[in-house]
Structures are given as C-alpha cells and as structure tokens.
Amino acid sequence: MEFLKNALNYLQGSSEIAMLVRLLLATLAGAIIGAERGRHGRAAGLRTHALVCLGAALAAELGLFAQSIQPNTDPLRVAAQVISGIGFLGVGTILVKGRFQITGLTTAAGLWATAAIGLAFGIGFLSGALIGTVFTMLTIICLSYLEFRLNRRHRRFGIYVELTSVTFVQEMTAHLKECYLTNDVQITPPRSALVAHVGVEASIHTKDTGPSVTDVIDELNAREGVAFSLESI
Numbered sequence: 001m002e003f004l005k006n007a008l009n010y011l012q013g014s015s016e017i018a019m020l021v022r023l024l025l026a027t028l029a030g031a032i033i034g035a036e037r038g039r040h041g042r043a044a045g046l047r048t049h050a051l052v053c054l055g056a057a058l059a060a061e062l063g064l065f066a067q068s069i070q071p072n073t074d075p076l077r078v079a080a081q082v083i084s085g086i087g088f089l090g091v092g093t094i095l096v097k098g099r100f101q102i103t104g105l106t107t108a109a110g111l112w113a114t115a116a117i118g119l120a121f122g123i124g125f126l127s128g129a130l131i132g133t134v135f136t137m138l139t140i141i142c143l144s145y146l147e148f149r150l151n152r153r154h155r156r157f158g159i160y161v162e163l164t165s166v167t168f169v170q171e172m173t174a175h176l177k178e179c180y181l182t183n184d185v186q187i188t189p190p191r192s193a194l195v196a197h198v199g200v201e202a203s204i205h206t207k208d209t210g211p212s213v214t215d216v217i218d219e220l221n222a223r224e225g226v227a228f229s230l231e232s233i
Contacts (some may be wrong), residue, residue, distance in 0.1 A: 012124035014068065019061055026057035026121035029133040030114050036140055037107055044093050044107050052089070052111055053118035056082045060122025079119045086115040110140060157213050158232030161200045161220055162190050168225030172200050175223070180204045180216070192227065201232050 011018045030053025031046050038045025059082045063075035090108030113136045120129035161172060173185050182202045190197035204216060211219070213231050220229040 011126055014064065018124075022121045022124060022126070023054060023057050023061070025126070025129070026118045027054045029053055029117055029121065029129065032133065033110060033114050033117075033136055033140070036137065037110060044089075044111055049111065049114050052086065053114045053121070056086075056115040056118025057122035060119045064123065075123070079122070082115055082119060083112075086112055106140065106144075110136065156203065156205050159202050159204050159213075159216060159220070159229060160188075160191065160232040161202075161229040162192060162227040163198050163200060163225050164227050165196055165225060166198050169198060169200065172223070172225070176200075176202045176204075180206065194227075197227060 011021055027050050030050040033053075034044065034046040034049025037049065056079070060075075060079045063073075063078040066073045066078070067075040090111045093104040093107040093111065113132065117129050117132045117136065120126075120132060159176075163169060163172060169187060176182050176185055180202070182204055184203040186201045188199040188201050190199045206216075217229050217231070220226055
C-alpha cells in the first residue's frame with residue numbers, strides 16, 4: 001500500500017517520466033473507450049478517442065508547464081478550452097436520420113467524457129481519471145443493455161396525417177392525444193400540396209403489446225376527413 005501511494009505521488013509530479021506515464025495512460029484509457037464504440041461501427045472509434053484523450057491530457061500538461069514558467073498563469077485556462085472545443089468534434093458524430101431518429105449522441109457524449117478523463121490524467125488526478133474511465137465503460141456497455149431492455153417494452157414512431165380541411169384539425173389532435181397519449185402534435189403544410197388540405201404530425205408512444213404502425217395508420221385512414229396517413233421518418 002505504501003508503495004502504491006508513493007507511486008501515485010511520483011506520477012503526480014512534474015518529472016519527464018511522470019508526464020510520459022500520464023500521457024500513456026490517457027492514450028490507453030481513450031483507446032479502451034474508443035474500442036467499444038468502434039466495435040459497434042461508430043465513426044469515432046479507437047483512434048479518435050485515443051487522440052482526444054491524449055490531446056486533452058497534453059493540453060492540461062501545457063497549462064501546468066506554462067504556470068511553471070509564469071507563476072501568475074492559470075494552469076486550467078488551456079484545459080477549459082478543451083471542454084468547450086470538444087463539442088465541435090462531437091457534433092460531427094451526430095446524424096439526424098429523420099424527425100424521430102437521431103444517432104451518435106452516445107458517441108458525442110463519450111468523446112466529451114474522454115476529453116475530461118484526459119484532462120484528469122494530464123494534471124495528475126490519476127484516481128479520478130481511472131474511476132472516470134471505469135464508469136464511462138460501465139455506462140456505455142451495461143446501461144446500453146438496460147436501455148435496450150426498457151425500450152423493447154415500448155414503441156415510438158412518427159405519424160403523418162393529411163386532412164381534407166382545417167376543420168378536422170382540432171378533432172384529430174384531440175383523438176391523437178386521447179387514444180395514443182401523445183403531446184407532440186404539430187400542424188404542417190400538406191405533403192400533397194392540395195388546396196385546403198392540412199398536415200398533422202405526431203409522435204406515437206405505445207407498449208410492445210399495443211397497436212403497431214400499420215394498425216394506427218389503418219385506424220386513422222378510416223376516420224372522417226382523413227385524406228391519407230403514413231409513417232413519418
């Protein structure tokens with residue numbers, strides 16, 4: 001235990017070997033997180049996460065080095081820019097496939113967490129960096145399974161309904177809220193571009209034993225004033 005304590009104290013120092021080990025650990029931690037993302041075919045994989053973690057650690061090291069030259073310099077000034085700047089990289093991993101289909105949010109959040117882990121390694125906060133790495137991996141792997149189990153019990157899909165007249169909008173909105181418990185109803189221009197027609201889009205939430213997309217479309221098509229309805233993506 002005493003040896004481990006001394007080793008941690010040494011790695012928190014400013015020697016070249018300590019900085020080398022911290023950068024190596026940061027790269028390894030980023031690679032571990034990125035390997036999981038890469039295994040699922042995400043755009044930001046092992047190399048991206050490793051470079052983000054390494055770059056963040058190096059930015060933290062740069063702040064500490066600047067303070068050693070000019071004591072009045074804020075060592076976390078450079079590190080603070082990493083937290084805000086990493087958002088631009090994260091945005092590039094987010095894809096909007098449709099109104100109700102967005103992918104890449106977990107990868108973007110993982111990149112942000114990886115940058116924070118790299119900063120922790122860079123300033124020598126090794127215990128926090130290691131714990132952060134473990135918790136990040138647990139969140140990505142274990143909670144994804146739990147999320148899948150929970151989402152499997154519910155269905156979510158978008159529905160577009162085109163009405164023949166604006167007089168049916170209030171009735172259709174009330175029907176959607178009452179039968180399908182949706183609060184996300186929007187009035188849109190008609191997709192058919194026919195005069196007097198009006199569109200209604202809604203996000204439908206049902207249980208796995210509830211009506212399917214086809215059932216909802218058939219039920220809506222049978223209502224008065226509905227020109228047609230279809231799944232909205």
